[in-house]
Amino acid sequence: MTCTLFSWLILLLALTTPSQGHHFGPKSRLRYSRFLDPSNVMFLCWDFDLEAEVITFELQVRTAGWVGLGVTNRYTNVGGDLVVGGVLPDGNVYFSDQHLVDEDTLKEDGSQDAELQGLMEDAFYTTMRFSRPFRSCDPHDQDITSDTVRVLAAYGQDDTLKLDREHIFVKSIFLLQIVHPDDLDVPEDTIIHDLEITDFLIPEDDTTYACTFLPLPIVSKKHHIYKFEPKLAHRNETMVHHILVYACGNASTLPTGISDCYGADPAFSLCSQVVVGWAVGGTSYQFPDDVGISIGTPMDPQWIRLEIHYSNFHNLPAQGIYDSSGIRMYYSPRLRRYDMGVLQLGFFTFPIHFIPPGTQSFMSYGLCKTEKFEEMNGTPVPDIQVYGYLLHTHLAGRALQAVQYRNGSQLRTICRDGSYDFSLQETRDLPARVEIKPGDELLVECQYQTLDRDSLTFGGPSTINEMCLIFLFYYPRNNISSCMGYPDIIYVAHELGEEASDSSMEGMMAMNNVEWTPENIKKAEKACKEAQQTVIIKTIDEVVENTTGWIPDIIPTPRGPCLESTGGKVEPHDKTPAGFRAKPLSLSGASTASPGSLPLATLLFTQGTLSLFLATLQARD
Structure with a gap:
C-alpha cells in the first residue's frame, strides 16, 4: 500500500x-x-x-x-x-x-x-x-x-x-528492432575465434573480392557458435563493403593463399553455403537463445571460405594499405536446441539481371521453388523455421521483400524493407517465426531507381553493378545453400522488339540496343515478370539442380488503422x-x-493524497 x-x-x-x-x-x-x-x-x-x-x-x-x-x-x-x-x-x-x-x-x-x-x-x-x-x-x-x-x-x-x-x-x-542483445543469454564459458584475412594489400581497383580458406575451430565435442561481429582493421572501415563466411563441404579440395574470389581460378569461388554475413552499416548479431551454428561433429563443415568485398571508389594508392579484417565468432560447449542454417534467395547474380537507366522505379524478381529440396538434401527436410533475415542490394536498390506462396496462394510477406538504405545492411529478427513447408514457393522482389544513370546497370559483383538477395536465417539446418531464379532473357528481348537467338548472351547484348523510353522501361519490367523463370538450387556440396516456374502476383499488405x-x-x-x-x-x-x-481539482487531489500517505505512515509506526 x-x-x-x-x-x-x-x-x-x-x-x-x-x-x-x-x-x-x-x-x-x-x-x-x-x-x-x-x-x-x-x-x-x-x-x-x-x-x-x-x-x-x-x-x-x-x-x-x-x-x-x-x-x-x-x-x-x-x-x-x-x-x-x-x-x-x-x-x-x-x-x-x-x-x-x-x-x-x-x-x-x-x-x-x-x-x-x-x-x-x-x-x-x-x-x-x-x-x-x-x-x-x-x-x-x-x-x-x-x-x-x-x-x-x-x-x-x-x-x-x-x-x-x-x-x-x-x-x-x-x-x-525486436530483440535487444541485453535480453539474450551469454554463456560464461565463451570462446572467441577470429576468421580473418592477413595483411592483404588492397588493390587500387574500385572493386575487389578477396577470398581465402580457413579452418573452423577444432573441438573435441559439439559446440555452438552463438554470436558474430565484424572485425574491421582501423582506418579501412570505409573500404570494406561486406564480409561473408561460406561453409565448405568436407569432400572439397581447397586452394591455399588469397586470391580473387571470382577471377581466373574458379577454385576460389568454391563453397556457396553462407554461414554468417556482415555488410556496411551492420554491427554484431547474436542468435536467439535456442539456435546456434554447430561445429565439432562429423556432419559439420571443417573449413570455410572467407570473402571480403572492398570498394575503393576513391582509388587510393595501394602502397601501405594493408588489411586484416574478418569475422569474430563467439562459441560455447553449452548447446542450444537447434542447429541453424542460412538460405540464400533472390535474383541469380549474373548480367541477365539488367536495370534500365533513368527509371524512377524498376522491379526485378527471383523465384525459389522448394519442391526439390528433399531430393537434393538426401534426407527428409523438416519444415523450415525462419527467425531472421539480411537484405542486400547495391546502390540502386530502394526496396526488397520476400513473399511466401503455398498451393498457388499468397500466404504472407516474410520480410520487407520499403525504405532500404545501402548504408544500413544488418541482420534483423522477425517479430514471429515463419514456417516454410516443402513445396512452398518463395519470391524475392527488388525495386531499383536509376535516375542518375545513363546506361544499363547489370547484375554483378561490383558496387556499381546490382544484386537482389535475401538471406533467411532458419532452423533446423539442411544442406540447401541457395535457391535463386532468373527470367528467360530471349523472351524479354523479343518482347522489346529485339532479335536474339537461343543464346542468353545474345539476349543480354540485345538490351544495349533498346532505346530506354518510359514506355520501353515499363514493357521490359512487364516482360521480365511474365517470362518463365529458371530456378537454380544449390547444396553445400555444390550439387546444382534447375527447375522452372512463373512469377506470381504479389497482393499488397494493407496499411493498418491510424490512431x-x-x-x-x-x-x-x-x-x-x-x-x-x-x-x-x-x-x-x-x-x-x-x-x-493544473486545475484546482488536481491540486486538491495532490493535497489529499499527501495527507493519506502521511496518515498511512503514522498508522505503521
Whole structure:
C-alpha cells in the first residue's frame, strides 16, 4: 500500500514542480540508443510497444536551445515531421508537433499527435522525452514502420525556432528492432575465434573480392557458435563493403593463399553455403537463445571460405594499405536446441539481371521453388523455421521483400524493407517465426531507381553493378545453400522488339540496343515478370539442380488503422486515412499537463493524497 501511494505521490509532485530539471512522468528504461551526428552531440534513446503501436523517444542534445526529432524521407527533408521543444530561461517549457514546409521553415501541425513526457535543461544538455503513435491520422506525420526509418534531428543554440542546416542531421535506423542483445543469454564459458584475412594489400581497383580458406575451430565435442561481429582493421572501415563466411563441404579440395574470389581460378569461388554475413552499416548479431551454428561433429563443415568485398571508389594508392579484417565468432560447449542454417534467395547474380537507366522505379524478381529440396538434401527436410533475415542490394536498390506462396496462394510477406538504405545492411529478427513447408514457393522482389544513370546497370559483383538477395536465417539446418531464379532473357528481348537467338548472351547484348523510353522501361519490367523463370538450387556440396516456374502476383499488405489524436484535430483540408482508432496511453502512461495550468481539482487531489500517505505512515509506526 505504501509503495503504491508513494508512486502516486512522486507522479503528482512531478506535475506540480517547475519544469526545469524535472520530468513530467515516470522514467521507464528505454532499451535502444544511438548517436545521431558524427560529433556525438545528439544522443537518442527509444523504445516501443508493438501491441499499442506507440513509440517513445528521448533526445539529449548538448545545447541550451531548442531540440527537435522526427522522420523524413530519402530524398528531401521538406515534408518531414519534427517534434520540437525546449526550456525557456524562466523555466517554462514549449513543445509542439510541426513539419517542414520548405528547407528553412517549420509550421505547426493542426493535429498535435506527440505526447510530451518530459523536458529538462541543465548546464550542458537539453533533454526532451515524448511518445507518438506509429501511424497517426495526420498526413503531416511520417509513419514509424518495420522498414528502415530516416530519423530527422535538429537543434538550435538558443530558443529561437530557426532551422540551421549545420545543425540538421538525418540518420537511417531500424527503429522496431525486436530483440535487444541485453535480453539474450551469454554463456560464461565463451570462446572467441577470429576468421580473418592477413595483411592483404588492397588493390587500387574500385572493386575487389578477396577470398581465402580457413579452418573452423577444432573441438573435441559439439559446440555452438552463438554470436558474430565484424572485425574491421582501423582506418579501412570505409573500404570494406561486406564480409561473408561460406561453409565448405568436407569432400572439397581447397586452394591455399588469397586470391580473387571470382577471377581466373574458379577454385576460389568454391563453397556457396553462407554461414554468417556482415555488410556496411551492420554491427554484431547474436542468435536467439535456442539456435546456434554447430561445429565439432562429423556432419559439420571443417573449413570455410572467407570473402571480403572492398570498394575503393576513391582509388587510393595501394602502397601501405594493408588489411586484416574478418569475422569474430563467439562459441560455447553449452548447446542450444537447434542447429541453424542460412538460405540464400533472390535474383541469380549474373548480367541477365539488367536495370534500365533513368527509371524512377524498376522491379526485378527471383523465384525459389522448394519442391526439390528433399531430393537434393538426401534426407527428409523438416519444415523450415525462419527467425531472421539480411537484405542486400547495391546502390540502386530502394526496396526488397520476400513473399511466401503455398498451393498457388499468397500466404504472407516474410520480410520487407520499403525504405532500404545501402548504408544500413544488418541482420534483423522477425517479430514471429515463419514456417516454410516443402513445396512452398518463395519470391524475392527488388525495386531499383536509376535516375542518375545513363546506361544499363547489370547484375554483378561490383558496387556499381546490382544484386537482389535475401538471406533467411532458419532452423533446423539442411544442406540447401541457395535457391535463386532468373527470367528467360530471349523472351524479354523479343518482347522489346529485339532479335536474339537461343543464346542468353545474345539476349543480354540485345538490351544495349533498346532505346530506354518510359514506355520501353515499363514493357521490359512487364516482360521480365511474365517470362518463365529458371530456378537454380544449390547444396553445400555444390550439387546444382534447375527447375522452372512463373512469377506470381504479389497482393499488397494493407496499411493498418491510424490512431486518432488526443491533442488537436486534423486540418480541414487534410484527408484522414480510412480507418482509425482511439489513441492509447503512451508507453509510460505519463501525463503532459503544464505545471502552471493544473486545475484546482488536481491540486486538491495532490493535497489529499499527501495527507493519506502521511496518515498511512503514522498508522505503521
